[in-house]
Amino acid sequence: MNEMNPNLPDTPDKGRLKISITSEVTAYPVNDATISISYTGVPDSQLEQLNTDASGQTDTVELAAPPLEYSLNPAIEEQPYAEYTLQVDAPGFEPISIAGAEILPDVTALQNIQLRPLTDPENAENVFVIPAHTLYGVYPPKIPEEEIKPVDESGEIVLSRVVxxxxxxxxxxxxxxxxAQNYYVKYKDYIKNVASSEIYATWPEDTIRANVLAIMSFTLNRVYTEWYRNQGYDFTITSSTAFDHKWIPERNFFDTISAIVDELFSNYLSRPNVRQxxxxxxxxxxxxxxxxxMTQWGSKSLGDQGYSPIEILRYYxxxxxxxxxxxxxSGIPSSWPGYNLEIGASGDKVLQMQEQLNVIAGAYPAIPKITADGVYGPATEAAVRKFQSVFGLPETGIVDYRTWYKISEIYVGVSRIAELQ
Known part of the structure; x- marks a missing residue:
């Protein structure tokens, strides 16, 4: 791989990067962090320096990327993404360096970073090196398993329903x-990480949906059957492609994948008369x-032909x-009401959402505080619109399914210490 100089012919396209930084302990945004961006192959080549705002976020920056065709054509062997190194420093926090952040053309890479408070100034920085994407690098193939686990053995299934x-x-x-280290990872973030590690975010949306559904169903089977815990292990799933999926600490995910996971995250795949x-x-x-x-490149081809997610999945x-x-x-104060909350709505669900938004506004000052009165008026709409803007959702001012669960997720994060005891 050459040094990814923007003047060289292999990075004619542009990708985008947006960075969000929070405290690992409080889940509050980290203001005024400094991020230096360089080519991974040329560590001294600082290209950009960004700072986080009161919401812990940087502006979206454009970065050179290889041709779009590289990630769309299975016959092309060239690396389809550019790699950048992010050096993050913030007062009162341990510095962190991430080498190999992936930038694909035409999509936005979302890099979420949790910083640890600085306890020992002598501490060396935390360094993460992102390995190759599974479609580009060489990884062990999946060891085949039965797709439905036996349920007649005592203690095999612990959950009575899919959660x-x-x-x-x-x-x-x-x-x-x-x-190997165990990591506590939010379920949605895990799915976004795996999908970004295993398929390209430039693919058709319905191909991404089919792959996300397959990843989620596989993961929820591991959760539902307590597969590893029943073998005496203290984890849910592994990051080994031979056994499970590729999950990579501190890797970025992509806006196209993130939006689809937020839309589908409570879904999974099932067969008639099978509970798991x-x-x-x-x-x-x-x-x-x-x-x-299913094959990933095959699902890409079917998506190109206009197949829907379920048609792609049934094909295989x-x-x-x-x-x-x-x-x-689990982990949310109250489930989605089943209808959008918007101007004119009123009642307990509106009140609860307003109260949660006010708690979030305490951590994210860009979001205005509102009167929690159970009535969805213009001030509530404006606060929701600002929330959507901060958290990368379509700025509609309407609390739809994705917005409801994002408000719940952020509320839970900032209203309790995010340390899992």
């Missing part, structure tokens, strides 16, 4: 690697072939595959 967990515990290595989410396995379809499983897994919705989402 979307708030956090999952990811073992960053193969199951038996006792040196289906363990939907897949492979890339270029380096590795896998009959009866059969016609008796269905999209189902989990009965509960």
């Amino acid at each position: 979307v967990p708030e956090y999952i515990v990811v073992h960053d290595g193969s199951p038996r690697d006792t040196t 989410p289906i363990l939907t396995q897949y492979c890339d379809g270029r380096r590795v072939q896998c009959p009866n499983w 897994y059969g016609d008796d595959m269905y999209i189902n919705t989990a009965e509960a989402v």
Whole structure:
């Protein structure tokens, strides 16, 4: 790989990067952090220096990226993303360096960083190196498993219903690697991370939806069957492609993938008369072939042809595959009311949402505080619109499904210490 100089012919396109920084302890935004951006191959080549605002966010910056075609054509062997190094410093926090942040053309990379408060000034910075994308690098293929786990053995199934967990515990290595670290990861962030690591965010939206549904169903099967805990392990899933999915600490995800996960996060795949989410396995379809499983490049081709997400999934897994919705989402104060909240709405759900927004406004001063009166008026609409702007949602001023759950997620984060005891 050359040094990704913007004057060289292999980075003619532009991608975008937006960085959001919060405190690991309080989940509050970190104001006035400094981020230096350089080419990963040329660490002294500072290209940009950004600062976070009161919401802990930087402006969106354009960065050079390889041609779009590289991520759309399986026959092209060139690396389809550019790699940048982010050096983050903030007063009172441990510095962090992330090498290999991926920038794809035509999409926005979202880099969320949690900083640890500085306890020992002698501490060296935390350094993360992002390995190659699974469609570009070489990773072990998935070891085949039965897609439906036996349920007649005592203690095999612990959950009586499918619940979307708030956090999952990811073992960053193969199951038996006792040196690998366990990470507590928000479920939605885990799915966004895996999808960004395993497919390209430049692909058709319905291809992304099909792949996200497969990743979520596989993950919820691990949760529902307590697969690893029943083998004596203390984690939910691993980051090994041989056993589970590729999950990478501190990697960025992409706006196209993030929006789709926010839209679909309570869904999974099921077959008739089977209570557990289906363990939907897949492979890339270029380096590795896998009959009866979805292939990622194949799903891209079907998406190009206009197949819907369920049509893509049935093409590979059969016609008796269905999209189902989990009965509960854990870690939220109250579930989605089932209809949009907008001007003219009133009642308990509006009141609860207003109260949550006011707590969030205490941490994010860009969001105006409002009178919590249970009536959705112009001031509430303006506060919702600002919330959507800060958290990357369409700025409609209407609390739809995605906005409701994002308000819940941020409220829970800032209203309790985010340390998992």
